[in-house]
Amino acid sequence: MKYFAGIDIGSTAIKISIVDENKNLIGSKISASGSMFYKYAQETLDALTNELELNNNNIAYIVATGYGRKLYKEADENISEITANAIGARAAASEFGEIKTIINIGGQDSKAISLDSEGNVVNFAMNDRCAAGTGKFLDVVALKLEMDVNMLGEYHFRSQGTPLSVSSTCAVFAESEIIGLLGNDHSIEDIVCGVHYSIAKRIVKLVKRVGIKEGVYFDGGPALNAGLVNAIENELGQRIFVPKNPQITTSFGAAIMGVDSYNYENN
Amino acid sequence: MSNINHNIESPKEKQNRHKAMEAIKLLNTLREDFKAPIKSMEYFYDLFERVHCKHESLHDGKTKIGTMCIQIPSEIIYALDGVPVRLCNGFYTDDEIGSDLMPQKACPLIKATVGHFASGNFTDKPDIVFSPTTCDQKTKAGTTIESFGYKLIDIDFPRTKESEASREYWRRSVKQFAVELSKFQGKKLNRTDLRNAIKKIGYAQSLYHKLSDFRKKEIVPILGLDVFLVTNAFFFDKIDNWIEATEKLISELEIRAKEKITVTGKASPRIVYTGSPPIFPNYKIPQIIEESDGIIVADETCSSNRMFNDMVAVDEWNIYDMMDSISDKYLKACTCPIFTKNEDRIRRVVQLVKEYKAEGVIYQAFAGCTVYEMEQRSVLEAMEKEGIPILYLESDYSPSQGGQLSTRVEAFIESLKTRRRKKK
Numbered sequence: 001m002k003y004f005a006g007i008d009i010g011s012t013a014i015k016i017s018i019v020d021e022n023k024n025l026i027g028s029k030i031s032a033s034g035s036m037f038y039k040y041a042q043e044t045l046d047a048l049t050n051e052l053e054l055n056n057n058n059i060a061y062i063v064a065t066g067y068g069r070k071l072y073k074e075a076d077e078n079i080s081e082i083t084a085n086a087i088g089a090r091a092a093a094s095e096f097g098e099i100k101t102i103i104n105i106g107g108q109d110s111k112a113i114s115l116d117s118e119g120n121v122v123n124f125a126m127n128d129r130c131a132a133g134t135g136k137f138l139d140v141v142a143l144k145l146e147m148d149v150n151m152l153g154e155y156h157f158r159s160q161g162t163p164l165s166v167s168s169t170c171a172v173f174a175e176s177e178i179i180g181l182l183g184n185d186h187s188i189e190d191i192v193c194g195v196h197y198s199i200a201k202r203i204v205k206l207v208k209r210v211g212i213k214e215g216v217y218f219d220g221g222p223a224l225n226a227g228l229v230n231a232i233e234n235e236l237g238q239r240i241f242v243p244k245n246p247q248i249t250t251s252f253g254a255a256i257m258g259v260d261s262y263n264y265e266n267n
Numbered sequence: 268m269s270n271i272n273h274n275i276e277s278p279k280e281k282q283n284r285h286k287a288m289e290a291i292k293l294l295n296t297l298r299e300d301f302k303a304p305i306k307s308m309e310y311f312y313d314l315f316e317r318v319h320c321k322h323e324s325l326h327d328g329k330t331k332i333g334t335m336c337i338q339i340p341s342e343i344i345y346a347l348d349g350v351p352v353r354l355c356n357g358f359y360t361d362d363e364i365g366s367d368l369m370p371q372k373a374c375p376l377i378k379a380t381v382g383h384f385a386s387g388n389f390t391d392k393p394d395i396v397f398s399p400t401t402c403d404q405k406t407k408a409g410t411t412i413e414s415f416g417y418k419l420i421d422i423d424f425p426r427t428k429e430s431e432a433s434r435e436y437w438r439r440s441v442k443q444f445a446v447e448l449s450k451f452q453g454k455k456l457n458r459t460d461l462r463n464a465i466k467k468i469g470y471a472q473s474l475y476h477k478l479s480d481f482r483k484k485e486i487v488p489i490l491g492l493d494v495f496l497v498t499n500a501f502f503f504d505k506i507d508n509w510i511e512a513t514e515k516l517i518s519e520l521e522i523r524a525k526e527k528i529t530v531t532g533k534a535s536p537r538i539v540y541t542g543s544p545p546i547f548p549n550y551k552i553p554q555i556i557e558e559s560d561g562i563i564v565a566d567e568t569c570s571s572n573r574m575f576n577d578m579v580a581v582d583e584w585n586i587y588d589m590m591d592s593i594s595d596k597y598l599k600a601c602t603c604p605i606f607t608k609n610e611d612r613i614r615r616v617v618q619l620v621k622e623y624k625a626e627g628v629i630y631q632a633f634a635g636c637t638v639y640e641m642e643q644r645s646v647l648e649a650m651e652k653e654g655i656p657i658l659y660l661e662s663d664y665s666p667s668q669g670g671q672l673s674t675r676v677e678a679f680i681e682s683l684k685t686r687r688r689k690k691k
Contacts, residue, residue: 162287162320167666184299234276
């Protein structure tokens with residue numbers, strides 16, 4: 001049996017997925033990107049192959065993707081995270097039906113990708129150069145509110161009052177706005193809820209640029225936040241699908257790409 | 268398809284949430300961001316919060332008479348047991364809904380009003396709507412609103428006010444309005460009720476004048492933003508509650524005036540605000556002015572001063588005289604830019620500047636409000652002749668333009684400060 005690895009080196013985390021010849025996901029691992037992308041990516045891959053009791057020779061093909069993909073020189077191929085995300089999302093959601101639109105929020109960017117019925121990327125939109133409304137923004141908010149970022153979802157659903165929006169989703173400006181809200185003794189729940197809606201409104205604008213279709217899929221670390229999912233669903237006015245492990249979709253897609261590339265090159 | 272189990276909002280719930288978020292943001296700013304807050308303003312903050320965040324109805328069991336402009340006489344509505352509800356709208360949420368139904372370049376106020384009707388989502392839904400044929404966009408919006416299934420009656424309004432013919436024309440329209448409403452209500456208009464209604468509204472107007480007197484003083488005890496909120500509340504509040512709350516506000520201001528409590532900085536330039544009306548929660552420009560150390564001491568807008576400035580002047584308290592006096596107030600005293608000639612508006616602005624010792628004028632027009640956009644030329648010329656500094660701004664309801672507008676307002680206010688220093 002041959003195995004294929006997809007390595008997604010993001011700004012915040014390194015995500016690795018390994019699939020078999022039949023493109024079944026057999027394992028994945030997430031670690032922080034830290035300061036040495038290459039070194040940590042290699043360590044994470046080694047750790048994962050150990051866990052799965054494979055050795056590196058079993059890995060027939062490696063595809064790197066993500067912001068730091070070019071730093072991982074051992075890769076057989078590297079592809080953009082847009083392509084990898086599209087492939088991974090379709091595979092991850094296969095049991096749920098067809099995916100037409102992907103929303104991805106990462107550590108420092110957010111994108112909306114529109115797919116045709118064959119899964120080809122027909123259009124995509126990304127945020128501007130800043131990290132407004134991304135995972136980093138949620139980190140800053142959680143830090144300021146003295147809570148773990150995983151708690152944000154819970155606070156969202158406890159909000160009783162009107163969500164208090166922040167006018168800027170810029171991580172720097174929003175921090176001072178949140179300090180202002182805290183200074184006036186507003187409920188943390190309403191602040192969290194407002195933060196989620198501010199991000200949701202921004203992301204929905206991005207989705208509108210590529211066109212809203214049925215079959216919206218949401219991944220990236222912030223998709224773990226049920227409050228944000230709820231806010232995006234309300235702003236879109238439709239259900240969205242979040243995979244079980246929303247952080248690894250892109251690396252999963254890269255690994256699948258590896259199977260196809262390997263078969264193509266060796267046949 | 269979702270794997271997370273929470274209900275998705277209906278379009279109505281979403282609209283309500285969006286409007287609540289717009290409302291609370293402004294209300295919290297008013298409550299918290301300025302110095303020396305006024306206790307009795309809490310009635311008004313709470314009123315807007317109840318209506319726009321908690322979606323409470325105020326007039327259950329009453330007949331709600333929707334009005335599309337200030338020219339529909341509230342005196343006659345009260346005399347015929349109705350409650351006037353003015354539907355001019357300031358929500359960006361509704362503006363976005365209306366944008367799909369109106370030309371792209373239309374005025375945001377009309378788009379928001381049409382959007383509100385299109386959604387059908389009212390806390391106090393009007394039982395009938397009267398639409399005076401004032402500006403083009405409002406006039407045409409009537410048919411759009413009617414197409415959503417509302418009962419709407421146009422009231423012919425003339426666009427010249429100098430001629431005797433237009434005066435007669437408008438008097439006929441006002442009579443026609445009274446006839447229509449009387450039919451709708453199944454009640455005849457009688458002398459006593461009309462007289463009482465005129466007196467009550469006259470009293471409310473007198474309270475506005477008292478409130479304004481405080482703003483003429485050197486130490487200004489109330490923000491322009493708060494005054495806009497008070498006058499906007501008159502659009503829809505129960506009139507007796509409004510009167511009581513405004514009386515309380517005036518008593519508190521008397522104390523503040525005695526104790527020399529001010530809401531301004533040491534050298535805040537005094538501003539007269541004119542142009543397209545600030546309607547809750549679109550207080551964007553007034554907010555920028557007062558956050559940039561300016562103080563609005565008076566305004567010439569149809570959402571505030573123009574509603575209250577001129578009283579109905581009755582000669583003989585018989586019904587014909589009362590009706591004529593009411594008509595004249597809504598035509599002759601009106602300074603809306605829809606009129607062919609509008610010297611009155613310029614005179615009013617100059618008079619306000621002098622009376623309230625203002626140092627500059629800020630003129631705002633909604634992008635798409637053609638008449639205000641056109642009239643800025645003559646107003647700017649007139650102000651220049653009078654030596655009154657004026658800043659002209661165009662804006663809309665979108666929450667995003669803050670940065671560029673505030674730079675311009677700040678620079679203008681700084682120039683007023685410099686001017687004052689040089690004078691001394």
